[in-house]
Amino acid sequence: MSYEIIGISVLWIFLYGYLIVASVDFGAGFYAWYAKASKKDHIINQLISRYLSPVWEITNVFFVFFFVGIVGFFPDTAYYYGSALLVPGSIALVLLAIRGSFYAFENYGSKQSNVYMFLYGATGLLIPASLAVALTLSEGGFVIEEGNSVSLQYLELFTSPLSWSIVALALVSVLFISATFLTFYASRANDRPALKLVRSYALFWSTPTIIAALTAFIFLSQHNERHFENMMDLWWMLGLSVAFFMAAMWFLHSEKYYGLAFIFVMLQFFFAFFAYGIGHYPYILDPYITIQDGSTHESMGLALVIAFIGGLVLLIPSLILVFKLFLFDADYVKGKK
């Protein structure tokens, strides 16, 4: 396999990782606020903060990893996306900054504040919406190069049904993934009242998730036929995605195997996300950047792959340690430590 294929695969896997951990984080922030607003915070907020406190910084690093990695493996992305995304990227950054720091002020500071809580919840939905724009742009037609300047066609972007359907999909996915995770976490903590509440959230958001996915798919077929056809060739992946979704729903309905239900939801998104990604090949930005032409020098590609393997050797044991201490240590989850 050539290093640019390794590179894009690694990046896509990490983006998938970010999709999951960030969805859990963003959704949890929203639920924490929603529970407070609807006076149910005594039921779930303890649970949410026990999970989130140790991991929010790790979630952020996934994001940094992705954008540093993509610019590293494919420097042309810095030029095209960098030029085009100045405004949406800056807005996303401001939202991320508000969210991360306000989380710290709220949790490590001494006083609870409703304003922080609200901003924390609201940004949890706005950030995925603004990050989803990058995916829309990659479909082509929104970023235009004329002479020496690259610009973003705002009007087309904001009037495109595709871009709105992707935003909608991002929002409902966040709420759905997060709720299934919290259901699992609450069941581990043996916290009945919380379990009941978050399970109802998970069930509620399942149908909109599927509808939004279908809508986005239809609009994609109108916007970028090549991509759509490629995805149809990967029908078996899409089929698996739907099958895992059904199985997860079955577990949630019959109130058992919550752990497995969450894993199935992860697999549901895994197959859909990879069918989308593989169908996108060979373009990173249609039609300007392809994986082959946009890639970095071979020596750098090799160095990055080696650094990546070295990094994993360091990280995987550390992540296992975190999971052992905070996710699978029953006493910690239950709040006894």
Next chain:
Amino acid sequence: MEFDTVMMSRLLTGMTLAFHIIFATIGVGVPLMIAIAEFIGIRKNDPHYLMMARRWARGFVITVAIGVVTGTAIGLQLSLVWPNFMQLAGNVIALPLFMEVFAFFFEAIFLGIYLYTWDRFKSPYTHWALNIPVVLGAGMSAVFITTVNGFMNQPEGFAMENGQFAAVSPIAAMLNTATPTKVFHVLSSAYLTAAALLAAITAFAILKNRGKASDYHKKALKVLMSLVLVFGVLTALAGDLSAKFLADHQPEKLAAAEWHFESEKNADLVLFGWLDGEEPQGAIRIPGALSFLAFGDFNAEVTGLEEFPEEELPPLWVHYMFDLMVTIGGALIVIPLVYLVISRVKKWNEHNKGLLWLIAASGPMAFLAIEFGWFYAEVGRQPWILRGYMTVEEAATNSPYIGLMFFLFLALYIVLGTLCVITLRKLFRNNPAELELEKHYPHLKKEDDQ
């Protein structure tokens, strides 16, 4: 001065970095201070030191959060604001940037564990050891990013073929000639600044207590002042090496800092003053000292500004940045020395008001030195972004919205800075160390204040 897109891009990057560096420096330096305090505490079985580690760590998380979000901002802004630069240089600097992310990962993971496991392990050393990856991770991220900055000053590790980089060697680019001195100076100054910051807070707490120092504060001040001295000396040494590096490889930057117009032997060091044409006025002149600073030899020849084309010269106001940094560097050696000497002599009281005020000032002074140093290093590189290969003008985005973005981020930093201070004050104001010690270690008998 014209506020075109290039200018606004520079202002935006400069502002973000100037803000990030405050928290990044804390992020690099404070974990080491925590580790030292906790280690002494375990060794001597002294709750005072353990309490220092706890309290510093508690404040630290707040600053880390801001370090992380502003770092994320600058990381993405490199592509958003300097797309042409990243497209070209990305081929060569991707490796250290990528490895930096792993360092963050490592740091973030263990910081999470460290903060939430104070009393979870049998051996106190286990918990202490969890901080080591944090110290290393933060230190390594500073090392990696500094190699990138070194590369911008001394681009090496590639060949140039029709406007594109070819034959790229990522390792050679990382280990460019600027890297060793820069890394040394950046690390030592971060540790110096962290120690000075914590010492300043301690001194301030004593002053607020009408000069009465509790045992907790006495012990803290003593360790911290020793550390300020050690890292102050190391920083000055590293700074001297940096100046020697400049004299050899970037003479225009040193000459601009010294208002050194004509190449000459036995060159004088010019401190402060102002310029009248090419004549420094009202300055303190130390004969031969510039030759010594640059080459370790009073008779060596130092290259002057006359030897460079006019359009490649950096602005001359960096002179003040350099002088202020060096002055503060001197003060941060003298102050701890005075403190340590006084505390040795039984008759003298090292907790006298004047000295405490000086110590309290040394924290902000250290941060100013960091800012002055970076402004000197970055503005002194002008007009280049990649010295000799790409100018700042060629690198910047041409998006018309850049000015708007500048104000967006300005507002963000004002909000973050203000809330950070408010939160930290709330966290500690109603919770003095003595009270917390009693709560946490009830067996500790109440010691008399002096």
